[in-house]
Amino acid sequence: MKLEVKDITKSFGDKQVLHGISFEVQSGRALGLLGRNGAGKTTTIRILMDVFRANSGEVLLDGEKFNQRKHLIGYLPEERGLYPKKKVIEQMVYLGRIRGISKSEAVANSKKWLKRLGVLEYENAKLETLSKGNQQKVQLASTLVCDPDIVILDEPFSGLDPVNSRILQDVVMELIGQNKIVIFSSHQMSYVEEFCKDIVIINKGDVVLSGDLDNIKREFGKNQLVVSAVDKTLDDLENIINEHMSDILEITGRTKEELIIKNVADVSRKQILSKFISENIEIERFETYKPSLNDIFVSKVGDADEKEAAE
The missing domain is CATH 3.40.50.300 (P-loop containing nucleotide triphosphate hydrolases)
Structure with a gap:
């Protein structure tokens, strides 16, 4: 049916x-x-x-x-x-x-x-x-x-x-x-x-x-990665990305342990890793971002509600 x-x-x-x-x-x-x-x-x-x-x-x-x-x-x-x-x-x-x-x-x-x-x-x-x-x-x-x-x-x-x-x-x-x-x-x-x-x-x-739902998750995770470093805090990593890598990466979110980054220049993962290495960052985690349904839900309805509450 x-x-x-x-x-x-x-x-x-x-x-x-x-x-x-x-x-x-x-x-x-x-x-x-x-x-x-x-x-x-x-x-x-x-x-x-x-x-x-x-x-x-x-x-x-x-x-x-x-x-x-x-x-x-x-x-x-x-x-x-x-x-x-x-x-x-x-x-x-x-x-x-x-x-x-x-x-x-x-x-x-x-x-x-x-x-x-x-x-x-x-x-x-x-x-x-x-x-x-x-x-x-x-x-x-x-x-x-x-x-x-x-x-x-x-x-x-x-x-x-x-x-x-x-x-x-x-x-x-x-x-x-x-x-x-x-x-x-x-x-x-x-x-x-x-x-x-x-x-x-x-x-x-x-x-x-x-x-x-599986297709939606794939689309939301498209061109996004999660990354963390062995020798850098998330704040340190965020500052380096914003100051030296903003031409290829955009920070779209963070968890307790990783940053969520978007590949805005459509470069290869190898190029992104090379960029991190050139900035003397020892990568701990570097993989495709798999959003949870909660992440997707908040992205679709959370911002609008927050803006309305602020007005």
Whole structure:
């Protein structure tokens, strides 16, 4: 299956919050939907869920208008929505029934997912008596109780300890392996990198970057290197580059241990190394820069937000 979002716009009163959002996600290939708070992610998800109607644009499934009522969708919202004073099994069965499966299926699926997530012993307990982590696992089980073809996970790791996070990671990988359409939204970039083949970054209602994550990383790392020296601090190395090598190199960033430099003159690596040697620099590390998703995310949305805050 292929889900396509095409040129979606949305306004609330005089405020336009989405300005033509477009992206697509294939089954078996998870999409990371990313953005700062208020960027438009939740509004986009609610349009996918038919909670909101878009002002313009369309959502297609395999080339035809997406009718949410004809497909089973599992949605884990960032703001959790289960009933604290109701028994776990009762509300899971209820949610399965309103999504269109039979009572017997809902009971069987509820028990299956509660067992899979290690919380079957709490099936007859009121939700409010469970720990925060176990409530989160019940919420995930409720998301999957209808065996959905489309799964939307908004900050699914919130409140989970490392052990429970590992269980959830395994479940997400299983869903992807079962050729589900998986849309994954999180501020925890390490999880997005682990699960998602494709990403879309939204900033202030616009898509500022989208595509295959590996290709995006290669493009962001193009003509960039990481470098450190045995006998120089990063400040010393930065000063030498700025004073004596600025015709071929530009410093684009730094970590705790290396500088990130861009080859602005398109010279060979051999020439760059020769230049360092001529400046009596003993190189410790010299290799292609491989940006993290966090680096890419900050480069696309961080500067704009900082400038706006300064004005």
